[in-house]
Amino acid sequence: MTLRDVAQPIARGRESDVFLRPDGLLVKRARTGRDLVPEAELMRHLHAHGIPVPRVHDASERDLVMEYVPGPRMSQEVDARPWRAAALGRQLADLHRRLDTAPVPDFLPGSGALLHLDLHPGNVVLGPDGPVVVDWASAARGDRMVDVALSWLAIAVTELRAFKRVVRGRLVQAFLAGVDDTVRHAMPEAAEIRLSRYRRDAAEVAAVNRLVAGCAG
């Protein structure tokens, strides 16, 4: 019997399939065969320190079993309720401020503060107790401003359905009002990280480069 026989697929992310089990827990399985234990360890650590992440129940190399957080992704909410764009931008900035003070676990290699490195609105679930950050697979240590700059790039350049220019503008403006001005200095590094991930089309590369150029000086 496969997982598909007993659990209901609820999402297909860029690298994982996500299922809801009959017992109400969620299973994340990496299609790439990536070991999910480190991601689970980090989530346990963050949950214990009050950072809003789903509670982990169990983890193996193949599956990460965790609390299912009901609610739309922030990206879906922007589409469905565009008048909430400014509030959502503030919420995203708020999440970064919480990560600013998160204690870094010893087992995360490198030096510096905790970075999620993929904190875009598709990785935020708006649960009944507030926004929850998922998808900690890319987490590392470094300069917090690079993490913030990556979020800025994600909301400023990603082509989102029904994402009208004015709605995007409100989201970005509210986000920037809630983060440190020095984020501009981290944009070249964030752009490099973003453009080296996956395949980016020419329009996106151009948009990223325009934004980075606008931050210079």
Ligand SMILES: Nc1ncnc2c1ncn2[C@@H]1O[C@H](COP(=O)(O)OP(=O)(O)O)[C@@H](O)[C@H]1O
């Ligand atoms: N604990 C959770 N509760 C509710 N939804 C979740 C949870 N974890 C993941 N999801 C949903 O599944 C999607 C894919 O999971 P994610 O961890 O982002 O994997 P990927 O690496 O494939 O992007 C998320 O965008 C989110 O919508």
Ligand SMILES: [Mg+2]
């Ligand atoms: Mg994801």
